[in-house]
Amino acid sequence: MNRNQLITLGKWLQKPNRKPIVIRGARQVGKSTLVRLFSELQNRPLAEINLERYPDLTPAFKDKDPVSLVNLLEALPNVNAITSDSLLFLDEIQAVPEAIPTLRYFYEDLKELPVLAAGSLLEFALTEHHFPMPVGRVEYLHMGPMTFTEFLDALDETKLTSIIKTFNISDNLDQIIHQRLLKLLRTYFFVGGMPEAVKTYAHSKRLKDVSEVHNSIIETYQEDFPKYIGSRNLTRIQHVFNFAARNVGKKIKYSQFSRQDKSATIKRDIELLCMARVLSKVIHSHCSGLPLQADIEDTVYKLIFLDVGLMNAICGLGWNTISQTVDTQLVNEGAIAEQFIGQHLQDFVSTSLNRELTYWLREGRSINAEVDYVLALNGQIIPIEIKAGATGSLKSLHQFVGEKNTPLAVRFDTGLPSRQSVKTRIRKGKKTIDANYQLISLPLYLVERLPTLEL
Numbered sequence: 210m211n212r213n214q215l216i217t218l219g220k221w222l223q224k225p226n227r228k229p230i231v232i233r234g235a236r237q238v239g240k241s242t243l244v245r246l247f248s249e250l251q252n253r254p255l256a257e258i259n260l261e262r263y264p265d266l267t268p269a270f271k272d273k274d275p276v277s278l279v280n281l282l283e284a285l286p287n288v289n290a291i292t293s294d295s296l297l298f299l300d301e302i303q304a305v306p307e308a309i310p311t312l313r314y315f316y317e318d319l320k321e322l323p324v325l326a327a328g329s330l331l332e333f334a335l336t337e338h339h340f341p342m343p344v345g346r347v348e349y350l351h352m353g354p355m356t357f358t359e360f361l362d363a364l365d366e367t368k369l370t371s372i373i374k375t376f377n378i379s380d381n382l383d384q385i386i387h388q389r390l391l392k393l394l395r396t397y398f399f400v401g402g403m404p405e406a407v408k409t410y411a412h413s414k415r416l417k418d419v420s421e422v423h424n425s426i427i428e429t430y431q432e433d434f435p436k437y438i439g440s441r442n443l444t445r446i447q448h449v450f451n452f453a454a455r456n457v458g459k460k461i462k463y464s465q466f467s468r469q470d471k472s473a474t475i476k477r478d479i480e481l482l483c484m485a486r487v488l489s490k491v492i493h494s495h496c497s498g499l500p501l502q503a504d505i506e507d508t509v510y511k512l513i514f515l516d517v518g519l520m521n522a523i524c525g526l527g528w529n530t531i532s533q534t535v536d537t538q539l540v541n542e543g544a545i546a547e548q549f550i551g552q553h554l555q556d557f558v559s560t561s562l563n564r565e566l567t568y569w570l571r572e573g574r575s576i577n578a579e580v581d582y583v584l585a586l587n588g589q590i591i592p593i594e595i596k597a598g599a600t601g602s603l604k605s606l607h608q609f610v611g612e613k614n615t616p617l618a619v620r621f622d623t624g625l626p627s628r629q630s631v632k633t634r635i636r637k638g639k640k641t642i643d644a645n646y647q648l649i650s651l652p653l654y655l656v657e658r659l660p661t662l663e664l
Contacts, residue, residue, distance in 0.1 A: 234352035235486035303334035313346035354402030401518015611644030
């Protein structure tokens with residue numbers, strides 16, 4: 210169950226000046242299921258129209274008359290009467306791009322009717338068609354895979370969810386609970402947050418069944434490629450897709466993807482996969498101030514994949530490998546911890562205007578430093594370091610704090626929560642300076658709690 214999205218939709222429905230809402234996200238993250246579940250919880254009839262089935266509706270949407278359009282939609286097979294008590298759901302809206310600008314007329318002429326829309330490849334429809342967007346007449350809900358706590362809820366581990374949701378930095382976590390959460394975290398690393406994979410595991414507890422779901426989803430994504438790559442080389446973009454999944458968290462160098470193809474060609478392939486929301490960029494920011502996105506160097510970036518479970522499936526990391534490999538090997542082999550934290554931070558920033566994740570990179574002749582993520586939180590710049598084990602060097606974090614003079618940093622690892630004062634010295638130019646700060650160490654499974662912690 211996508212708890213946060215259901216809460217957001219509930220607030221949307223109660224707005225006095227409600228606008229149509231467009232749910233955006235990659236294929237198979239559960240957009241349609243979310244709307245159906247929301248309809249049940251609100252006890253409202255759902256009029257669902259999958260526009261992929263009705264491309265001939267294009268002229269009706271071009272007329273920009275929502276009243277006539279509703280009459281036409283009601284006449285479609287298996288569509289109930291559409292009233293102000295209903296929810297009108299236009300699924301796969303990118304299949305009839307003319308439906309997108311028509312949303313503004315629902316807002317202007319039929320305000321009493323709640324209208325929802327969803328599309329898996331919506332960005333391509335917006336790029337390829339030249340029509341006036343209904344700016345200010347719609348709102349958006351960005352949706353990704355299920356989070357770790359939603360995964361726990363699906364397994365009926367609601368007490369553990371409650372522990373995470375109510376945790377405060379001053380709390381002591383019982384070692385037994387901590388180990389249990391780490392064990393379930395390992396399971397999430399394999400299953401991931403794609404709703405069908407989570408549902409399959411919750412029902413059967415058979416990891417082989419989950420692998421079959423992963424393979425099916427990956428095949429679906431690959432079958433989508435021809436829909437948006439046009440005349441581009443299908444084999445090459447499949448290679449880019451697989452290579453990106455196997456190199457999460459590494460600075461992108463186009464030559465590593467292919468020595469035969471031009472950098473501009475590989476760059477465009479990556480852009481297309483980002484538009485499909487299969488990949489996401491984490492862009493280098495100089496972090497000189499807020500907003501972090503105002504100080505980015507957009508040619509320097511790394512990638513994270515849509516979902517940790519799908520990433521591991523493409524990497525060939527089966528359950529036996531994940532469950533038996535020690536923590537430090539895991540992060541070295543697959544950057545699993547960085548992917549896990551990244552997709553949860555994406556869930557956090559999805560409601561903000563600046564939705565790009567950022568990191569910090571300093572490359573020099575003598576000193577290289579990289580901080581995995583940098584987040585703006587409560588008006589502060591927070592550097593975030595990720596360790597797959599309970600220990601590890603913090604040289605890059607020291608360097609960042611010393612150069613940027615930030616008083617607080619966060620480390621995610623597999624240890625128990627702690628807070629400590631760090632006093633060290635770093636090289637800055639030709640000088641040696643002090644770097645003093647508060648370090649908050651949190652177990653990886655507490656990432657969802659980060660935005661609401663009193664740091």
